[in-house]
Amino acid sequence: MFTGIVEETGTVESVHPGDQSIRLTLSLRKTGTGLKVGDSLSVNGCCLTVAELATKGRTKTAQFDLLQETWRLTNLQDCRAGSSVNLERSLEAGGRLGGHFVTGHIDGMGKIVSWEQKGEDHQLQIAASDDVMRYIVHKGSVAVDGISLTVASVEKDSFTIWIIPHTFEETALKERAVGDAVNLESDILGKYVERFAAR
Numbered sequence: 001m002f003t004g005i006v007e008e009t010g011t012v013e014s015v016h017p018g019d020q021s022i023r024l025t026l027s028l029r030k031t032g033t034g035l036k037v038g039d040s041l042s043v044n045g046c047c048l049t050v051a052e053l054a055t056k057g058r059t060k061t062a063q064f065d066l067l068q069e070t071w072r073l074t075n076l077q078d079c080r081a082g083s084s085v086n087l088e089r090s091l092e093a094g095g096r097l098g099g100h101f102v103t104g105h106i107d108g109m110g111k112i113v114s115w116e117q118k119g120e121d122h123q124l125q126i127a128a129s130d131d132v133m134r135y136i137v138h139k140g141s142v143a144v145d146g147i148s149l150t151v152a153s154v155e156k157d158s159f160t161i162w163i164i165p166h167t168f169e170e171t172a173l174k175e176r177a178v179g180d181a182v183n184l185e186s187d188i189l190g191k192y193v194e195r196f197a198a199r
Contacts (some may be wrong), residue, residue: 001091002042004099004141006171007031010043013061019077021065024076031087032060039067040104042088044172045146045183046074047104074106075145075181083171086146091106099148100141101188108132109181110144113158122163123152124173128184133157135186136192143185147171 013025015064018148031041032053039050041062048070052063071077079085088131091097114125126144128136136142136159140151147167153160176182 001103002047002088002104002144002146003091003095003097004102004146005088006086006147006167007088009084009170009172010087012079012081012085014081015079015132021067023051023073024064024066024079026062026085027056028060028087028197031089032062035060035062035089040090042086042090042102042104042146044074044076044085045102045104045143046070046076046106046186047090060084070124074183075109076183078181084175086172088146100143102143102148102185103188104144104146105185106183107135107185110184112176112178112180112182114160115176115178118162119166122168122173123160124163125160126156126182126184127158130157132184132186133159135190137190140190141187143183145172145176145182147173177198 008030010026010028013027016023037050038144040047048064051065068191107129108129110126110128113127116123136154149161151159152162
């Protein structure tokens with residue numbers, strides 16, 4: 001379980017496709033502290049399990065095995081050596097919940113259709129499938145590449161969010177452009193409400 005409060009951006013060291021899985025190697029700084037093999041780490045909003053760890057000076061290198069389905073259904077498929085990814089360690093019991101409950105299970109990818117600077121802030125419009133849009137509500141929560149954000153407005157097949165300067169500077173969103181894919185996870189509360197209402 002995560003909160004959607006990104007702790008840092010990591011750098012992709014390498015991506016090596018295999019027969020059954022893809023090995024993703026990242027360099028970490030802050031999120032490497034206390035991290036162990038078998039721990040969960042949110043990478044662009046995807047809950048991944050640490051397969052191997054190594055230390056190089058002040059930097060840790062973590063390796064993850066991605067299933068083909070994870071590769072196909074998330075924007076990790078766009079990662080290349082040098083790419084930045086958003087990182088968050090799993091929520092500790094008793095820790096602050098600064099964002100909202102994020103599971104790290106991606107509902108689908110969205111596409112950036114508008115990305116504009118408005119004064120010091122940025123406005124981001126994302127198109128998404130009906131499967132995702134059904135859970136997007138005005139002033140509700142959504143995780144975009146693992147970042148907990150508030151929905152500013154909702155259209156039939158897209159939604160808009162505002163990005164404050166801190167979020168823009170401290171996350172991998174600053175590398176995104178119109179046409180890029182982003183990982184989306186809608187608020188789990190909406191899914192439970194829908195399930196209970198259907199019974």
